[in-house]
Amino acid sequence: MAIARLINMQCGYFISDIHITLPEHPRTGLFTAFLRTLSGGKNISHLFLMGDVFDLWLADHRYFIDKYQSVIDEILRLKNEGVEIHYFEGNHDFHLRYYWADQLGLTVHDGPIYVELGNQTLRLEHGDEMDPDDRGYRFLRWFLRTPPIRFLICRLPGALIVRIGERVSATSRTYTSKAKTIADVDAITMIRAHAKRAYAAKPFDIIISGHVHIRDDYIFRDGTKRFRSVNLGTWLDAPCYFKIDESGNHFFELSCGDMAQST
Ligand SMILES: [Mn+2]
Incomplete structure (x- = not known):
């Protein structure tokens, strides 16, 4: 009986914006150590990778597969253990299906999805479409996914991918959480305004996003309406995950301390 209960277990983990750069960076070790606890x-x-897991990942180029093999191995182990894994494209990792779906068998999403988990309806998305006024980004997002550009990105020569990848890793070494494009208060306003718009379009119990690098956890109450908006923040600030288990609890846990010591 206990086994049946475990098989039916609904325990989902949600992670985003880890921005993994170099394999030897402590953040990479922290993430693989975290995966090893699962x-x-x-x-x-269920594991939901909510976008910008890597600071750069394009299509199925060998460069990324070789560079991040230690991370891939842990994700693949979970898949082989029967975990259902969803990987959402971010603005740093996209055209993911050629590797993560076609070769590894994960489910890849390039936009919002609704899922049922533990009696709750969740709306999940990376969050890069959160700002309705950012037409420049919306155009870029669309453009990068048009068939001719997708064709080009998938066929970039290996040497060029290496140069781009090394350039990104080098500039990202100086990444800090201070390098934000909008103020925290504006980001929180945007997260919550987006949650309200999304709820009006199609209701849910919880909306979970990332992208803006501001951790936010907010309950809306308006008459009989009640829903929760969660933004996962970023591992550049403080590594964390959001978890929904079968008893319906959901909470953040900072995973920094003990796991940092185990790596
Ligand atoms: Mn992002």
Whole structure:
């Protein structure tokens, strides 16, 4: 009986904006150490990678696969243990299906989805479409996904991918959470305004996003309406995950301290 219960376990983990750069960076070790604490059939049934997991990942180029093999190995282990894994494209990692879906068998999303988990309806998205006024980005997002550009990105020569990848890793070394394009208060306003618009279009119990690098957890109440808006923040600030388990609890846990010591 206990086994059936474990198989039916609904325990989802949500992570975004890790912005993994170099394999030897402590943040990479922290993420793989975090994944090693998870075990399919024991403490996780669903893993949601909510975008910008890597600071750069394009299509199925060998450069990224070789560079991030240690991360891929842990994700693949979870998949082989029966964990259902969803990977949302961000603005730093896209055209993911050629590797993560076609070769590894994960489910890849390039926009918002609704899922049922533990009696709750969730709306999940990276969050890069959150700002309705950012027409420049919306155009870029569309443009990068047009068939001719997708064709080009998938066929960039390996040497050029290496140069781009090294350039991105080098500039990202100086990344700090201070490098934000909008103020925290504006980001929170945007997260919550987007949640309200999304709820009006199609209701949910919880909306979970990332992208803006501001952790936010807010309950809306308006008459009989009630929903929760969660933004996952970024591992550049403080590594964390959001978890929904079968008892319906959902909470953040900072994963920094003990796991940093285990790497
Ligand atoms: Mn993003």
